[in-house]
Amino acid sequence: MKRRTFTAMALAVTAGLGLSGCAGAAGTAPQAQDGKTTLTVSVWNYEGTPEFKALFDGYEASHPNVHIEPVDILADDYPQKVTTMLAGGDTTDVLTMKNVIDYARYANNGQLQEINNVVDSVGKDKLATLDAFDINGKYYAAPYRQDFWLLYYNKDLFKAAGIDDPKDLTWDKYAEIAKKLSGTSPDGKKVYGTYQHIWRSVVEAVSAAQNGKDQNSGDYSYFKDQYTMALDLQKSGATLDYATAKSQKTSYRTMFESGQAAMMPMGTWYIAGLLQAKKDGKTNVNWGLAPMPQKDSNGKVTTFGSPTAFAVNKNASHSDEARKFIEWAAGAEGAKAISKVGVVPALQDDAVTDAYFKLDGMPTDSLSKKAFAPDSTALEMPVSDKSAATDKILNQEHDLIMVGEKSVADGIAEMGKRVKSEVLGQ
Amino acid sequence: MTNMAEDLKAGPPAGPAPAPAPDGRRRPPVAGIGRRSSRERKKRTTDFIIYAVLAVLVVALMVPFIWMVSSSLKENNQVLTVPIQWIPSEFVWSNYTDIWTRIPMMGYLQNSLYLAVIITCLQVLTGSLAAYGFSKVRFPGRDVLFLCYIGTIAVPWQAYMVPQYIMMQNLGLTNSFNALILLQAFGAFGVFLMRQYYMTIPDELCEAARIDGLSEYGIWARVILPLSKPALASLALLTFVNTWNDYMGPFIYLTSNRLWTVQLGLRSFVGQFDAEYAMIMTGSVISVIPILAIFLIGQRYFIQGIATSGMKG
C-alpha cells in the first residue's frame, strides 16, 4: 500500500470521526416542539403496525399540548431491546407490553409504575382479560388491544365441496370436514382442508383453555386429544405437515390467501392484514370467520387470546402525561381509533364491535359476528415468572411430537417431567 | 516513492528464507520446443479441468442466492410456497422501485456505508499497528497480553452486551454512531489476523532495515505494510462485510430510525405475526451489491500469484 494512500485513509478516518456527531442519513432529527410536552412511547415496527399511528394521531388531535414520539423497535427482538434499554436506565415514558410474560417480568422486578387509578377510571369490568394484569391487587399496565383466536375459512372452497359453513364445530367435526375439503383445486393446486400453523399454541393453548387448565402446572395429560387430532390431520394430508411447514418457514398468510387452505385457526390480528391484502388486490380469497372448534358440543365458545398493554416506565420523564395517555388509549376513544384500522380493542363495548363490522371488506354474516363474541377467552399463557421457562420446554417437546420423534404419550410425559424438575423445582 | 521493501528484497544481507539454489540446479532458461508445447498442452488441460470444477462449484454455491433473487421478484404471499417455486408466476419488478419509498433505503445504505468504512479503516489501522507490536517487538508480557486479546473473542457478545450497554449509556454514547464505532473498531480480530501474517514476514527484513537506520515506525510503514497488502485486503474485506451485515450491534445501540442501517431496515419488514419476505429479499439483493464491489476491488490484491510474490532468491 502506498504511503500516500495510507495517509489519505488516516485523514479520512479522522475527518469521519469528527463528522459522526451529526449523524443519520435516513431522515431528519426530531424537531423540538415548542411549548409541547414530548411523550415517548416504545413501539414495534411502527410502519407496519398501523394501530400505533392511529392512537398517536388521535391523541395528538385531542391533546394539542402533547407531541408523541414513537421509539421504534424491531418486532423480532422487541423484548430484548426493551430489557437492555431499561437496564441502562432509559427514560422512555410509555412501554408497550407485547405479551404478558414480559409484563410479569418487568412488573415483578419493579420496573413499572402502579397505575390502579388509570384502570379504575377506564372501568375494570370493561377491559377484557384485565385480570391477567392483576399482581396482588395492583395493576402495572392497562390493556388496549385484545387478540383472540377464531377460525378463518374460505367460503368458496366450502361451497365447491358442498359443505355448510362451519357452525358449532367440535374438533371431531372439524377434522372430518378438513379431510373432506382436501384435494386438488380446479387449477391443479393442492388444497389442504385446514392449515394448522407450527406454533404450539395451536395445539396446547387451545387445549388448556377448553379444559380449564394451567400450563404452568406440570401436568399435561389434557393435551392428548388435541395432539392425536393434529397428528391425524397431517398424516391424512388434511394439513401441511409440521416438518415441512417449519423448515420451509411456511407463511400462514400464503396458505390462506392463495386458497391452499380451506380453514385456518388463527388470531384476530390477521383480520387487518387480510383486509389490506384484499384492498390491494393481492388476494381474492372469499373469507369468513367462525368460532374456534370446541371440545364439547354444548354451544359455549371458549377460546384463548393475549392482550397488549401500555405501562409507565419507573424512570419515565413524564409520568403524569403517560398515565393520561394510557387512560385515553385503553378507553373508548382509543378503542374507536384502533378498530378503524382493523385491530380488536380490549375495551368491550357493543358500539365498538358494531363499528368494527362496518369496516370495508369485513364479512358481515351472522356466523362471523358470532365468532367475534366468544363466551370466554382464556389467556394464552399465564402471567407468571415461570411462564418463559415453561414455554421453552413445551416448545421443544411440541417440536418432537409433531415431527413424529416422540409418541404423544411420551412427549406429554416428558413435558411434565421437565417442567417439574427444571421450572417448578420439584 | 519506491518501496523500501523492494530494495530490501534485492539486498543480499537480507537474503531470506530459502537458501538461493545453486546455479547448476536452476532450470535451463530456454527449454526445448517440444517440451514447452507439451507443457502448454498440459497446462491447458489443467485449466480446463479447473474451469469445469469451478463451474459446478459456482452453481452449487449460488442456488440460495438465486432463490433470493427469484423471491425478490414475487408478490409477498407467493414467496414461501410449498413446494418452492423457482420462477415467479408473474415478475413483480415494482418491488425494486417500491423499496426506496417503503423505507428510507437510501439513507439506510448511507448509514451502513458510513459505519462500515469508518470501522474498517480504524480496524485496519489500529490492528496492523498493534500486530507489529505483538509480532516484531519483543517485550515482557507480550504473549500473555496477546492471549488475552484472543480470549475475549471467545466470549459471546450475548453474555456481556448488557453490562456494555449500561456502560455506554453512562458515557452518554448510546443511540449514536460513535457507540458502534468505538465498540467495533478496536476488536481483537484485526490484531490477530495481522499478527499472524506478520509472522510469515522474515525478521531479517526488519533487522536489515534497522541497520539502515529506520525507526520501528519506519519499518512498520515502509517495510511491513507494503509487504502485507494481501492481508490488509482480506482484513478490510472481512471487516467491511461483518460490519455491513451486523444486525445485533446496530439493533441494540441505534434507537432512532434515522440512524438505522440496512440490516435494521430490512428487519423492519418483519412484523409481530408475519413478515414481508418479498421486500426483505429485494433489500437483501440490493445490500449485496456494495459488498460485491468491495470484494472485486479487494481481491485484486490476491492476484499477484505465487510467481511474483515473496522474495527474490
Added chain:
Amino acid sequence: MTTKTITPAAAPAAAPAPGRGNRKQARRNTLIGWTFILPNFLGFLAFTLIPVLAAFALSFMEWTSFSAPKWVGLANFQRMLASDSFWVALRNTVVYAIGHVPLTMALALLLAMLLNRKLKGIGFFRVAIFFPYITSLVAVAVVWNMLFSPDNGPINQFLHTIGIANAPGWTSSSDWALPAVIITSVWRDMGYYMVLYLAGLQAIPAELYEAAEVDGASAWQRFWNVTIPSLRPTTFFVVVMLTVSSFKVFDLIVVMTNGGPGRATTVLSQLIYQEGIGEGKFGYSSAISLVLFLIVLTVTVLQFKIQQRRER
C-alpha cells in the same frame, strides 16, 4: 516457520536484537511495543475487556438487570452442572465444532489453492465462492431445508438412487439435524476462510516451490513440505477463529432449526441468550459464558504452544 532455520546465521550480530540486549534496551523495546499496541488496546480495554470482566464477575452473582446484583458464590455453577439443558447444549456445541472446524478448514484451503492462480475470470470465481457468506440467512435456511427434505429433497433422492434405502431425516430428525446444520455451515463459511488462506498463500516465496520442484518433489510433497509449513501462522489463525466461531454459533442455527427438533441442535450461545436476555437470569448466563470462554481459551493456548514449539 520456514525462515527461522537460517535466522541465526543471517541476523548480523551487531544488530540490536530485540529483547536480548541489556536492561535499557528491554525497557526501550517495551516502550516501543506499547506505543504500537496502545491505540488498539485503549479501545479494546474500555469497550470490550471491562464489560467482559464485568460479565465474569456477574457469574458469581444473581442479577435481573433491573436491580443491584446479589453475591451468590458458586450457586450459578452448581445449577449449571445439574442442568440437563446445559449438558445437551455443551454436547451439541462440541459435536458441531468437531465437525465444522476440520471440514471448513480443509475445504477453505483447497479452494484457496484452486483459486490462487492466474486464470481468466478468476475474480468472478473468487466472488462466487464468497457468495454463500453474504446470502441472506433466511434464503440459506429455506433452500437447504428444501434440499434436505426427507421425502422428496434432492439429497435424499440422490441417496436413494445410489442404493441407500433408509436415507436420513436430516433437519426433522434428532440424530441427523446436527450433521445437516454442520454441512450447511461448512458450505457457508468456507468462502470466508478461503479469503484468509488466499492471503496466506501470497506470502509463500515462489523460490521454495521452484527449489522443491528441482529436487524432484511431487505435487503432493510440495504441498506437504512447502505449503503446509509456510501456512502455519495462517492456519493457527484459522483454527482459532473457527473454534471460536463454532463455539459461538448462533444465527445460522436459530434460522435453520431454532435448536430443534426438541433440543437436538440447541447450542451454548442460544442457552446464554435465552437464560440471559430472554429470561433475565444474567448471573446464570454469565456462568455459562465463562465456561465457554475457558474451553475455547484452553484450545487456543494449546494451539499457541504447539505453534511456538514448531517455530523454534
